[in-house]
Each structure stands twice: as C-alpha cells, then as structure tokens.
Amino acid sequence: MAEKEFKNNKVSLSEVARAAGVSKMTASRVLREEGGYSEKTRALVMEKVDELGYLPNRLATVFAGDKSSTFVGVAIPDLGNEVFSQVLEGIDRKLGAFGHQSVLGLTQHTLKEEEEWIRTVLSWQPAGLILTGRYHSPRATEMLKNAGIPIVEIWDFNSSPLDMSVGINHFDSGFDMGRYLIGCGYANIGYVGTSHDTANAATTRLDGLCKAVEGGGGAVAKQLCLHDTATYYTGYYGTEQLLAGSSGLECIFYQNDAMAFGGLQYVKSKGMQVPGDIGIAGWGDLPIASVLPKRLTSCHVPHLKLGQAAAEMMLARLSNEPMENCRDIGFSLIPGSTVRGSDHS
Numbered sequence: 001m002a003e004k005e006f007k008n009n010k011v012s013l014s015e016v017a018r019a020a021g022v023s024k025m026t027a028s029r030v031l032r033e034e035g036g037y038s039e040k041t042r043a044l045v046m047e048k049v050d051e052l053g054y055l056p057n058r059l060a061t062v063f064a065g066d067k068s069s070t071f072v073g074v075a076i077p078d079l080g081n082e083v084f085s086q087v088l089e090g091i092d093r094k095l096g097a098f099g100h101q102s103v104l105g106l107t108q109h110t111l112k113e114e115e116e117w118i119r120t121v122l123s124w125q126p127a128g129l130i131l132t133g134r135y136h137s138p139r140a141t142e143m144l145k146n147a148g149i150p151i152v153e154i155w156d157f158n159s160s161p162l163d164m165s166v167g168i169n170h171f172d173s174g175f176d177m178g179r180y181l182i183g184c185g186y187a188n189i190g191y192v193g194t195s196h197d198t199a200n201a202a203t204t205r206l207d208g209l210c211k212a213v214e215g216g217g218g219a220v221a222k223q224l225c226l227h228d229t230a231t232y233y234t235g236y237y238g239t240e241q242l243l244a245g246s247s248g249l250e251c252i253f254y255q256n257d258a259m260a261f262g263g264l265q266y267v268k269s270k271g272m273q274v275p276g277d278i279g280i281a282g283w284g285d286l287p288i289a290s291v292l293p294k295r296l297t298s299c300h301v302p303h304l305k306l307g308q309a310a311a312e313m314m315l316a317r318l319s320n321e322p323m324e325n326c327r328d329i330g331f332s333l334i335p336g337s338t339v340r341g342s343d344h345s
Contacts, residue, residue: 011054019048072314073121073129075105075114080229083256083284083303084132087154090307091130098315100127107132109200115140122147128314133200134158134165150317154310156201157328164317166309166327170201173299173331174208177253177281180297180333182216184341186251186279189213192238192263193255195225202230202255205283209253220253222246230255235262243267251279251339257286257298264292264338279339289336297336302329 017027022041029036030045048054074091076084092102103126105117115137121129122143128150136144144151144162157167181189191209193202210220224242228234235254239262242252254260260282267278274280274294282289285300306329316323 011052013054016045016048016052016054019052020045069125069127070100071103071124071126072100072311073105073117073124073126074102075107075117075129075131077107077109077132078229079106080231081256082258082286083301086303087132087307087310090304090309091311092307094308094311095315100315100318111135111137111140115143118143127318128152130154130310130314134161135200150314152310152313154306156204157326159326161326164313164325166306166313166329168301168306168329168331170204171208171211173283173301174205174210175212176208176331176333177205177283177299178209178212178220179216180335181251181253181279181281181339182213182218184251184279184339186339187218188248188250189218189220190222190224190242190246190249190252191220191254192224192235192242192252192259193226194228194230194234205255222249230259232258232262232265235259236266237262239263239266249278251275251281253281253283255283257282257284257289257296260296260298260338261288261292264296274338275340281336281339285334289334294338295334295336297339298334300332300334305329 013027014024017024020027022045026037026041027045030042031049072095074088076088079085088102088104095102103121103124105121107114107117114131118129118140126149129144129147130152132155134153134156141162151163153161153165155167157169158165191206193206206223213220222242222245224238226234226238235258238259239252243249252263254263260280264274264280267274267280272278279297281297283299285298289296289298309327309329313323313325313327
C-alpha cells in the first residue's frame with residue numbers, strides 16, 4: 001500500500017462560515033463571543049467548527065486587541081537541570097488550572113539570550129513574565145520596566161524586585177552548609193561548580209559557604225568553576241580535575257546534586273570511601289538522592305512549591321487580588337550520610 005502524502009489541510013474561518021451558511025464576520029463574532037447573533041446561529045457555527053476541526057488563531061485575536069492574553073512567558077536557564085524542570089512543572093500546572101499557557105524560553109545562563117527572548121516574547125503581548133534570577137542586562141531591565149505587565153523574578157529571593165519575587169536566600173543556604181561541614185570536623189574543603197557570564201545563585205551559595213568555613217577556622221582551599229552545564233558528567237570530570245590538582249582535601253561541596261552524583265561515582269571508581277576518605281555534599285535534594293546507597297548530604301529546596309508560588313503571584317496580580325510581592329519559601333539542610341560526623345553516617 002502506497003504511503004499517503006501529508007497535506008496541510010488547515011481549515012479557514014471562511015470555510016466554517018460557508019458551511020454554516022453565515023458571513024465570515026458573523027462566524028468571527030460567534031467565536032469571539034461578541035453577541036449580535038441568535039442561539040441557533042451560535043450552535044450551527046460551533047457545530048461546523050467541531051465538524052471541520054477548525055482551530056482559531058488565539059494569538060491573532062490578542063494582537064487585534066479583542067481579548068486579554070492568556071500567555072505567560074516563563075524563562076529558565078535550561079531543561080537539562082532537573083531543578084528547573086520541577087520549577088517549570090509547578091508554574092505550568094498552576095497556570096493551566098486557571099486557563100493560562102506558559103510560553104517557555106531558555107536563556108542558557110546568559111544575559112544576552114535572556115534579553116533577546118524578552119524582546120521577542122514582549123512582541124507577543126503576554127499577560128505577564130516569570131524570569132529566573134534577579135540580574136538582567138540594562139536593556140532588558142528597561143524593557144521590563146516599560147512593559148506594563150506583571151513580572152515575577154524567581155529562584156534568587158530579592159526583597160527589592162522589579163515587581164515581584166519568590167525564591168530562597170542562596171547565600172544563607174551556602175552559609176548553613178559551610179557551618180555544618182565545619183561542625184562535622186572538616187577544615188580543608190573543595191568546591192566544584194560551573195561559571196557563567198554574570199553573578200548567579202550558585203556563585204552566591206559559594207560566597208556563603210566560604211564565609212561560614214573561613215569564619216569557622218577552615219578554608220575552601222580549591223575551587224573549580226567549569227565553563228559547562230551543571231550535570232552528572234561535569235561533576236565526574238570536575239572531581240577528577242579537582243583532586244588531581246590539590247591534596248589534602250577532606251570534603252567537596254558541589255553546585256548541585258547532579259554534579260555531586262558524578263563526584264560520588266568518580267571517587268568510588270578510584271577506590272575511595274565516602275565519607276571515610278572524603279566527604280561529599282550536594283545541593284538541591286533531587287529525587288534520585290533517595291535511591292542512592294548512601295543518603296546524600298544536601299540542601300532541600302521545595303522546587304515544585306516555588307513554581308506554584310510564582311504562578312499564584314502572577315494569577316493574583318492578573319485578577320487584581322491583594323497579595324505579597326516578595327516571598328521567601330525557605331530551605332532545609334539534609335544531613336545525609338556522605339559526610340563524617342553526621343547523625344546519618
């Protein structure tokens with residue numbers, strides 16, 4: 001049997017009107033719920049819409065100024081990081097429940113990519129924007145201030161946001177981890193993470209870690225920031241580089257759990273015992289941590305809740321309901337059993 005050739009059989013509004021025996025203007029008024037037609041006419045037009053499979057161009061309707069936009073632009077760094085996937089799920093689930101759609105943008109951790117995405121998505125006249133991070137280029141900041149729409153900055157809590165903010169205090173989470181590691185008897189600590197073109201939450205966490213460790217009489221003796229994405233593989237080869245270029249490290253703190261998993265596998269491949277020979281600590285408390293032979297020492301962040309909170313702020317603003325414009329959702333340290341001296345080791 002010969003394969004059927006695919007054709008674009010998109011149905012036009014004119015075809016719907018013709019099938020219903022009405023003018024194109026009347027069919028358009030029915031779909032826009034503008035009134036000026038009988039219930040019989042409305043039922044006939046909708047019957048033909050279903051029968052022909054007509055898909056109205058909602059974006060064109062918004063551009064025409066006939067209806068408020070239901071689109072909310074959501075910018076995250078990347079989808080490879082499970083943390084942001086969970087945040088996005090929280091946002092999309094909550095927005096969808098109230099008839100809004102997420103328009104996703106991936107900024108690749110760069111201000112330039114974010115600026116270009118903001119310029120593009122604003123031309124689509126979204127109802128609002130949800131952006132990851134508190135730092136934006138000067139041009140992007142100007143566009144956002146002039147947009148006249150609700151804006152929620154997520155991830156890195158900011159008490160003085162452009163409009164609204166929901167996230168956690170990353171400095172404090174790094175500080176708490178550093179203080180905990182010092183309390184477990186570590187004095188010579190290493191760090192493996194990634195670097196980007198601007199200050200970011202991971203950098204802020206590292207600052208907090210260093211402050212606590214140095215204040216406790218220790219040192220973050222070796223820091224390795226790779227120009228790469230923060231994944232399992234980056235953690236694996238990053239640990240190899242860190243240990244090859246330094247000696248005497250007692251514990252390694254990683255930018256996130258994915259990198260810590262890679263570090264665990266590397267030291268295991270070298271016959272090193274955790275935490276006997278070296279301690280391992282991550283950040284983020286990813287679900288995969290629950291199936292590891294040893295509970296990873298980490299920092300729990302309610303990622304799904306963060307996304308839901310951002311969407312709730314956006315929906316409240318769009319509905320002109322009173323709400324807080326800044327929300328710190330908090331974090332909690334997970335002792336785990338990958339550092340010595342913890343209750344779980």
